[in-house]
Amino acid sequence: MPRRSATMLASTLLLIGLLCAALLLPVPYAQMGPGPTYNTLGTQNGKPVITVTGRQTYPTTGNLNMTTVEVSSADYRPNLLAALAGWFQSDTAIVPHSTLYPDNQTEQQAEQQNAEEFSASQDSAKAAALKQLGYKVGSEVVVAAVVENSPSVGKLHAGDVIRTVDGTAVTTPDQVGTLVRKKQPGQTVVFGITPKGTSTAKQVTVTTAKNPDTGKAFVGIQPGTEHTFPFQVDINLGDVGGPSAGLMFALGIVDKLTPTDLTGGKFVAGTGTIDDQGNVGPIGGISMKLIAARNAGAQYFFVPADNCAEAASSPPAGLKLIKETTLKGALDALSAIRSGATSTLPTCG
Structure with missing residues (x-):
């Protein structure tokens, strides 16, 4: 074989090899797809998704389904070929890895964050629903999260209700931090708490440490607020995370507590965060949730x-x-759906 031909063949083979390697190298993307949906009026694993204790409830029909998105694991890195294939599939979304796991979150960290957001969304959904129905809703200060390797680990836990700090009653999260920072690092703080899931008050002593950022005393908790309700509302749905089910939970609660059958037997699904005033906020993965x-x-x-x-x-x-945009708007839309007046509905596009 002439030298020129041999050189061209070698170059071609090298180029093909490089192209194949490029196609098979991992790229910094993640994958999303449609996840399961759950009827907030139905049951999951043999238990009602929403249960109410201490108030009359009413029969419901139809569906008010919350929707989810399935995502790839934190350590998943598709190769370029797999990413290109995903881009051409209608039921798959290829997104930057940082969209699902910002700041190089581990899968465990992402799951913890999603669990906290899911818990907060349930609390807001209950508050919005009961306020919509005219019930009085209060609030209390709680441990929203405990920082890893901090003085509070093993002593305070997420969900604990904080009643007092060194004997001073607290009614806002800011008060907790202010009272702790009055201490010198190494001094103790006595928290009067009601542990999550109990009704028995207790005192917990935590020795402060020096905050590496401010030099002030800290105990390593993030205080927050949770609502108090005139009766018990429980949402029983495991293995789901994130804040986007708030609207559908609120609608399910309202449906259970009112004589009107909100759906009229129709199959309604949806998504959206909700705050305690009933305002609906945006979410991620909308295209996959529609599918x-x-x-x-x-x-x-x-x-x-x-x-x-x-x-x-x-x-x-x-x-x-x-x-x-609001829980009230969604309730008005359900009224139009069950009456058949769907031409009046505010639609997208």
Whole structure:
């Protein structure tokens, strides 16, 4: 073989090898897809998703389904070939890895954050629903999170209600930090708490440490607030995380506590965060949630207003997208759905 031909062949083979290697090298992306949906009016693992104790509840029909997204694990890195294939699949979203795991979060850290957000969304959903129905809702200071390797580890736990700090009653999270910072690092702080899930008050002593950022005393907790309710509302749904089920939980609670059958037997799904005043906020993964809802049989889908543009860009056939900004607006939309006046609904696009 002539030298020129041999050189060209070697170069071609090298280029092919480099291209193959490039296609098989991992890229910094993650994968999302439609996850399961859950009827907030139904049961999960043999238990009602929403249970109410201490107030009359009413029969419900139809569906008010919350939607989820399945995501790849924190250590998953697709190669370029797999990422390209995902980009061409309608039921797969390829996103930067940092979208799902910011700041190089581990999977355990992401799951912990999602669990905390899910718990907070349930609390806000209960508050919004009961306020909508005219019930009085209070609040209390709680341990929202405990910092790893801090003085509070093993002594205070997420969900503990903080009643006093060194004998001073506290009614806001800011008071807790102010009282702790009055100490010198190495001094003790006595917390009067009611541990999560109990009604028995106790005192817990924590020795402060020096905050590496400020030099002030700290104990390593993040104080927050949770609401108090006139009766017990429980949401029983494991293996789900994040804040995006708030709206659908609130609607499910209202449906259980009112004689009106909110759905009129229709299949409604949706998503959206909610605050304790009933304001609906945006979420991630809207396109995958629409697919999940339609696959489950939904006819209508509640979309947070800020997600409408993305949702309207590729809506699944047969799924009516309803724009929502408040819990009250969603309840009005359900009234229109069960009466058949769907032409009046505020839609996306």
